[in-house]
Amino acid sequence: MGRRFFVGGNWKCNGTTDEVKKIVKTLNEAEVPPEDVVEVVVSPPFVFLSLVKSLLRSDFNVAAQNCWVRKGGAFTGEISAEMLANIGISWVILGHSERRLLLRESNEFVGDKVAYALSKDIKVIACVDKISDWRNIVIAYEPVWAIGTGKVATPAQAQEVHSALRNWLLQNVGADVADSTRIIYGGSVNGANCKELAAQPDVDGFLVGGASLKPEFVDIINSAVIKASSPQ
Numbered sequence: 001m002g003r004r005f006f007v008g009g010n011w012k013c014n015g016t017t018d019e020v021k022k023i024v025k026t027l028n029e030a031e032v033p034p035e036d037v038v039e040v041v042v043s044p045p046f047v048f049l050s051l052v053k054s055l056l057r058s059d060f061n062v063a064a065q066n067c068w069v070r071k072g073g074a075f076t077g078e079i080s081a082e083m084l085a086n087i088g089i090s091w092v093i094l095g096h097s098e099r100r101l102l103l104r105e106s107n108e109f110v111g112d113k114v115a116y117a118l119s120k121d122i123k124v125i126a127c128v129d130k131i132s133d134w135r136n137i138v139i140a141y142e143p144v145w146a147i148g149t150g151k152v153a154t155p156a157q158a159q160e161v162h163s164a165l166r167n168w169l170l171q172n173v174g175a176d177v178a179d180s181t182r183i184i185y186g187g188s189v190n191g192a193n194c195k196e197l198a199a200q201p202d203v204d205g206f207l208v209g210g211a212s213l214k215p216e217f218v219d220i221i222n223s224a225v226i227k228a229s230s231p232q
């Protein structure tokens with residue numbers, strides 16, 4: 001099987017230049033498993049993408065937190081997938097519940113964004129339809145009640161939903177995709193609760209908000225080792 005553990009750090013709308021440099025320094029100095037054991041992607045706000053990309057260790061990747069739904073042009077305030085590709089950003093988070101709730105992004109709009117980003121060779125952390133190339137998708141399950149609340153799903157709750165999502169992939173897309181697609185959990189993940197969650201067979205990693213701004217993010221990355229040693 002061998003789904004590579006995935007840990008995403010969603011910094012959301014946080015940080016100053018100094019704070020960003022500090023987080024990157026902590027990550028650069030951290031001892032973590034090699035790239036073939038855990039894939040780490042941090043997602044700073046747009047204005048810090050180039051800075052983080054230039055300073056961050058080369059075994060970690062950088063994601064944008066959003067992008068425009070199609071080719072750029074007269075769309076004030078938007079950032080296109082082409083622009084992300086142009087500055088060497090290979091990942092984007094699309095369809096986060098904060099954007100769905102606060103900015104009224106619909107399933108269809110998010111689905112169009114995913115399709116467009118994939119067409120420009122940007123990999124996507126998403127939970128949507130309209131996906132044609134599953135190789136470049138990581139699905140994030142983030143119960144809204146757990147985001148930023150300190151209330152984390154129990155390992156059994158997370159496993160139940162992740163396994164249902166994988167079953168949906170099996171029934172609707174195919175066995176290969178169900179077997180290979182990473183389904184990651186987000187919502188109040190921290191250094192203390194990550195290990196038990198990581199041990200669940202269908203939890204393939206995390207999308208971390210608040211704790212991704214703190215040194216404990218390194219502990220979350222290191223929970224990949226639990227996964228590597230637990231029977232699947």
Ligand SMILES: O=C(CO)COP(=O)(O)O
Pocket residue numbers: 010096142146147148149150186187188189207208209210211
């Ligand atoms: O929304 C999240 C990650 O995208 C989760 O946020 P918290 O980890 O702060 O709950």
